[in-house]
Each structure stands twice: as C-alpha cells, then as structure tokens.
Amino acid sequence: MLRLVLASANPDKVREIVALLGAVPGLELVARPSHVPEVVEDGETLLDNARLKARALRTATGEAAVADDTGLEVEALGGAPGVESARFAGEDATYAGNVAKLISELDRVGAVTPDRRRARFRTVALVAFPDGDELWAEGEVRGTIATDPRGSAGFGYDPVFVPDDSGGRTFAELTSDEKEAVSHRGRAFRELARRLADRG
C-alpha cells in the first residue's frame, strides 16, 4: 500500500484528485494535515511549483506527497496568466475576480473573435518520495476563452474555458465526469497513476 499525502487543501482540487486516484488499487490518499504550513509558490514553472509543494509536504510529514500546479495559458496574452493563474487578480484573488481580470485583459488587447482567444490549461502532478525519488506527469487541454462566464459547475476559470470538441460548452457547463475525461488535471493524474503502477 502506497500512502500519498495530498498537498492541496483546496476542496475543489481534492474532489477531482479523489475522483481520479481514489479507485487506483494499492493507493491510500490522505488529506493534507491542518498543521502543515503553506509553501510560497514562487517557482517559474508549473513543474517548479508542483515540486516545491510536494517536497515541502514530504519534509513536513516524512511521507510520500503528491502536489499539482495548474496554469491557464492564453495566446493573446503571451501565455499569461500561466503560473500566476491562481493569483491573477491579486494575492487574495477569488475565482470570480480572476475570471473578470482575464476577460478585461482580453478586451484590452482587442481579442474578440474565438481564434484570438485560444488558450490551454496545463497541469503538472508530481509525487515526491521519502527516498528522494520523484515521479511526475503533465496534462493539457486546448480551447478558447468565452466572452462571458457560463455555468456553475467546476471552479477557477471553468466558467470561461471552452474546451475544443465540447460543442461550445464551458468546463462549468460539463458534468464532472465529462470534465475529468478531457481536462488537464484528469489527463495529468491518469498519467501519474500509470507511472505509479509501472513503478510498482
């Protein structure tokens, strides 16, 4: 039995990770202990940040830790918000604040038509083992940014991200099963599960 402590305390992310890894045989998923302090996510890449979070938790607990970092990269904004996605509208940004900032930035640069609003979501998920070993996987989904938020499922930028081949629906208009089948986080964690199984 491999015991994995989850670095994320965000219930929305925990929901998805449990949905994605909860049925993997031989894994025991443990919620982040409340006494472990948060780490400053000042890495330059998603991989840096996932590693920072997983290593800090491994150090605090002495156990294998899994962390992920996710970024929304918008072409017309030169790849922004990227690693800044969670705090695009400021340090204490809300989901709605980040979405509003994204829409206003796209307006500001005149990116109105769908082909000017191309974007991708990327997740890097990483396990840091007590022996220093690390395993990681990446997932990506391409799409466009809607002009107005639609739907109330999901979280974060979901109400304005329209994945390709979704019939024009945003992530927030998909069921959680539909979202996880194609999402960046779904792809990253399924690949991570395969790599964990290969490692044995």
Next chain:
Amino acid sequence: MLRLVLASANPDKVREIVALLGAVPGLELVARPSHVPEVVEDGETLLDNARLKARALRTATGEAAVADDTGLEVEALGGAPGVESARFAGEDATYAGNVAKLISELDRVGAVTPDRRRARFRTVALVAFPDGDELWAEGEVRGTIATDPRGSAGFGYDPVFVPDDSGGRTFAELTSDEKEAVSHRGRAFRELARRLADRG
C-alpha cells in the same frame, strides 16, 4: 492524531467532508481504500445507514471510520424519498433521474404552490471507533422544492432544493461556501467535529 477513514467514495461528498473537517486540528482524513467492498444500505433510518457504513469500514480496516447518510424528506410525499433519496428513481439512479422523479411525484399529488412543497434535508454523520465506541451528530436544513431545476453547482437534489433565507436560490445556485454554511451536511459535520474535540 486521530486517523479517520472516510466511508464515502462519492467525490462530491468527499469534497464537502474535506472542506468541513480538513482544517480540524489533530484529524487525519483518509480516503476510502479501493479494495473495501460497498455495504448494502438497507437500514430503516439515516442513523441506521450511517452506522452500517461506518461499522463495515471499521471492520474492514481496523481503524476509526466516519460515514454519513442523507435524506430529503418532502412533506407532501409523507417524508419520501427519505432513506431512499439516493435511489428514488431506481437502483442505478442518476442525480438527474432522481430529480425528475421528485418533480413528477409532486405534480402527481398536485403540490404546486411553495407551501405544498415544503421539505427538509437531513444528514447523520457517525464515527465508529475500533474500541466499539461511536459518536454521531445530525444536521438539518428546511426549504422548498422548486418546480424546475436551477443551477449547476453542488450535486444530488441541489438544483431543486431552495433553502429558507437563500433569496429563492437553489443549493445549486449557491457557492460551495454559502451552501456549507447552512446545509444539512455542513451542520452535521461541524457538530461532529465539536463532539470529536470534546472527546479529546
């Protein structure tokens, strides 16, 4: 550190339980192991079912286990669906199937106006300890059943349950923080956390 294994493998419920208990000091929450078989929920009350699930998991793992059972009780239907809420439309019922059945049953009995559509959600949350001790808590929220589903947050009957004092919004139109502040499950798990803290 009290280690609690979660009986529910439903990601939506896990999300709420982690949001409600994740910050409680001294608790370690562990996801349901994938090898533990499901238990038949044939109790006559919510407390019976929560106890059945927690005891079965405690037996399978030898550890303290927490389970909850939730029912929607509709006055005009004599308290139905109650303990049958998760399978109102049949054994493999979907959330949408159960909602559709509820609406059609209310139509059938002619319960059209809000005062004829009164309902309450109840949750019983129970911890079974390895030494045979048990702790439980109950949470309740009153409201009415909407005539049509609205909103896509939450899960289950959330799109048709309008809690009192929500300004007419369904649970599925509230943010998760708003829902957890007043919900049956929020109230049950906050009370359970207090009882766990009192027990020490």
